Each structure stands twice: as structure tokens, then as C-alpha cells.
Amino acid sequence: MDEKYYLGLDCSSKAIHGVIIDENETIVRQYKWASKIKESDERMLEFSREFLAELSTIKYTLLLKDGMKAAVESAIFIQNPKATIAIASVVGVVRFICELNEIDCCFVDNTKWKRLIVGKGNCSKKEIKAFAIEKWGDVFTEQDYADAACIALWKKQEERNG
Numbered sequence: 001m002d003e004k005y006y007l008g009l010d011c012s013s014k015a016i017h018g019v020i021i022d023e024n025e026t027i028v029r030q031y032k033w034a035s036k037i038k039e040s041d042e043r044m045l046e047f048s049r050e051f052l053a054e055l056s057t058i059k060y061t062l063l064l065k066d067g068m069k070a071a072v073e074s075a076i077f078i079q080n081p082k083a084t085i086a087i088a089s090v091v092g093v094v095r096f097i098c099e100l101n102e103i104d105c106c107f108v109d110n111t112k113w114k115r116l117i118v119g120k121g122n123c124s125k126k127e128i129k130a131f132a133i134e135k136w137g138d139v140f141t142e143q144d145y146a147d148a149a150c151i152a153l154w155k156k157q158e159e160r161n162g
Contacts, residue, residue, distance in 0.1 A: 006159070007070040007103070008152030009094055010144045013040055013086035016051050016094055017144035020058070020068075021152045027136055029058070030145050040086050048093045055101045070098050070105040071155035073113070073147070106155075113154035 003022060010017045015034035022028050033054070035046040059068060072095050075088035091107070098105035111121035118131045125143050132146035135153075140146040 003067055004156075004159075005068050006152040006156040007068060007098075007105075008148040008150065008155060009070060009072040009098075009105075010147040010151060011072060011075075011087060011090040011094055012144070013083060013090060014043065015144070016047060016090065017142065017148045019145055019148040019152050021149065021156060023156075025135075025153060025156065027139065027149060030139075030148075031058075032142070032145075040082075044086065044090055044093070048090070048097065051094065052097045052100070055097060055103070059101060059103070068103045069155055069159055070103050071108045071113070071151050071158075072098070072105060073151055074107040074109050076110060108151060108154060113151050116157060117150045117154050 005028060006021050008019050008021075015032055018031040018033075020028040020031075031054070033047040033051045035043040035050075037043040037046055072091055075084065075091045078084045078087070095105050095107065114123050114128070115121035118128055120127070123131075128150060129140065129143055129146045132140060132149055136149060140149070
């Protein structure tokens with residue numbers, strides 16, 4: 001049987017951060033797909049293409065068949081409608097790319113994963129980072145990696161709990 005891996009994905013209008021953990025909740029890899037293009041639509045297309053190209057390589061590298069499960073944080077409402085639409089677009093594309101790569105992927109609301117993993121649905125970025133560092137050590141160069149790791153952990157626990 002293939003080893004199971006869990007991919008947590010945290011999206012913004014500027015990048016996709018991904019963290020893979022294994023059954024032992026060990027961080028296997030951290031990824032960032034980003035672009036320096038200023039135009040948001042073009043930027044999103046560029047890093048989405050990179051994510052598409054690299055995801056199949058990741059599966060191959062880990063020798064996966066059906067062993068990857070993923071969760072992507074649902075888009076949240078931001079006061080700026082343009083930013084909300086941009087993030088929602090990235091989140092939708094990310095889930096679709098996972099499906100194209102035959103990776104079971106679901107959306108998860110930020111309050112849901114925060115409540116299960118950190119213990120408080122409205123916890124702060126600082127609290128998330130503190131939890132992640134306590135669990136995995138100081139291995140996160142950006143906050144979004146800590147978020148993605150916690151989302152991966154949420155997915156693992158959801159799979160285990162049915």
C-alpha cells in the first residue's frame with residue numbers, strides 16, 4: 001500500500017503555499033508558487049501554470065498513486081471586492097488542478113481548520129505560527145507555510161476521523 005501524504009494549500013492573490021506532511025505528521029516538503037508580475041490576472045496565471053506543472057512531478061517524486069489527499073483554504077471575504085475575487089479565483093484553480101492530477105482535494109473554511117488544529121476558530125496569525133513552531137520547529141520562513149502545514153494536518157485528521 002502506498003504511503004499516505006497530506007497536502008495543505010494556502011492561497012493569496014500573489015502566491016500558493018503548499019506543505020506536505022506524512023502519516024507521522026512530519027513535514028516532507030514545503031513549496032511556494034509565486035510570480036513577480038505586477039498585473040494580478042497575469043500573475044495568477046503564471047503561478048497557476050507552475051503549480052500545474054509541478055504537482056504531477058511531486059506525485060511522481062513521492063511515488064504516489066492514490067496516496068495524496070489535499071485541502072485548500074476556502075477564499076475569505078475581504079473588504080476589497082477585487083482582492084476577494086482574485087483570491088477566490090486562485091483557490092478554485094488550485095482545487096481544479098489537484099483534481100486534474102487525481103488528487104482528492106477539498107475546500108476548508110479557515111475557522112474550521114483553526115478550531116480543530118489550534119483550538120480556536122478565530123486565532124491570530126501569531127497563534128498559528130506559535131502552534132506550528134511548537135509542533136514542527138522553527139522551519140517556516142513565511143507565515144503562509146505555517147498555515148499550509150496546519151491545513152495539511154487538518155486534512156490528515158479529517159481523513160482519520162472519517
